[in-house]
Amino acid sequence: MQYQPKSAVINRPERSSGSSLSQILRDEICSNSALSFLMEAHDALSGAIAKRAGFKSLWASGLSIASSLGYRDANEASWSQLVDVVERIVDSTELPVLVDGDGGFGNFNNARLLARKLHQRRAAGIALEDSCFPKINSFVGDRHPLADVNEFSGRLRAVKDTVADDLVLVARTEALIAGQGMDEAILRASAYAAAGADAILIHSSKTTAEEVLSFAAAWQHRLPVVIVPTKYYRTPVSAYRDAGISTVIWANHSMRSAIAAMMNVCGRIIAEESIAGIEPDIARLDEVFDLLRYDELADAEMRYLHLP
Incomplete structure (x- = not known):
């Protein structure tokens, strides 16, 4: 069944107090309700502040967590350090947390181990990107080699087989970041959908939203689309609603403001x-x-x- 885009309705349905955190996040990203917003958190304190501000779901940012630990966003922080931080964020907020899992810290085996540990710490979802290990932040330099499509699809299948629907699985393609073009981005997103992804995160380093909006139009709502408008921050949110975007991640703003x-x-x-x-x-x-x-x-x- 094809994903139906979210409408411009602003009021979200009431949450069920008995829902698991992963189900709440799935409702946020995959349902037909209003455009969702995830706020970055890099520790328990920033998570608590985001909750106090009114955010209902959080993004455990790889860049922000690495920075808070004094590391660069180049897989210098270990997966176990990431998992420990996520546990504190969830404990302090009781909110659904979508975790930036980079490329999974290695091959399919590392990715499924990371997913299993995140599930044990009550994370609600994981986003994996089709980068090579070790990765480098998307906005640093101009060399961003992509993983082989089939190899990365194997990472996604391994995660899905390990945690099934207990974690929301977001597949992030860096095809536009790497300068591979729209056709490659659509090809990769299609492969990742077939591998079991619940949503597609399309990333762009452009200062306008033209690329991501073009992707959304070409993608035709086959799965929910998640975006990270760090560079194209001047675009009004109404453009994302009109395009049927599912979720916007404010990805690093608590860390940068701190x-x-x-x-x-x-x-x-x-x-x-x-x-x-x-x-x-x-x-x-x-x-x-x-x-x-x-x-x-x-x-x-x-x-x-x-x-x-």
Whole structure:
């Protein structure tokens, strides 16, 4: 059955409290409801902030997690480090998390191991890209070799056979990033759909959305289309709704905003040799305590901690 594009309806259906996180994410990406938005999280704190802001699902960004660990987005962080961070994000938010799994950290065996471990840590989905190992960030340099179509399809099948529908499987093609053109992007997306992908993520480094919108038109809704408008951020969201795009990922903005804020504060403190000037511009301690629910701990002490 062909995927039916989402309408421009803004109100989403009510979530079932009994739904699994993976089913909630599947409803977000694959249902015919409104355009979905996933916010980047790179640790438990950024996940909690995104939840407080109102986001219903999260993107565990490979770039952002690697950066928060002091690594480059070039498979320098290990899959086990990624899995540990995802576990903390899920625990702190109880939201569905779609994990940026890069290319799966190797061949089919590495990819299925990663998927199994993510499922154990309650991730809701995994996105795998058709890059070679080790990968390099899509926006760094101009050399982005693609994996063989059949080999990458094998990675997808291995993941699907391992976790079935317990994880939403998003297949990401870097064909446009690599300069291979629209025909190659459609060919690869078709192969990945046949391999069991639940959705296709089409990536572009252009500063306009022309490529991804052209892909969506040519793809004709065979599977839901996911996009990451990091470079073409000026495009209005209405264009994605009109094109029948399923999901938009705001992929690295919490990490980048945190870097900008911390650089500003650290620079001012060392220059002014004082914190008096920056206090009005940073979060108050009571905001920190509220975000992390210190009140719940106090209530629990009243129930459980019987002091003499």
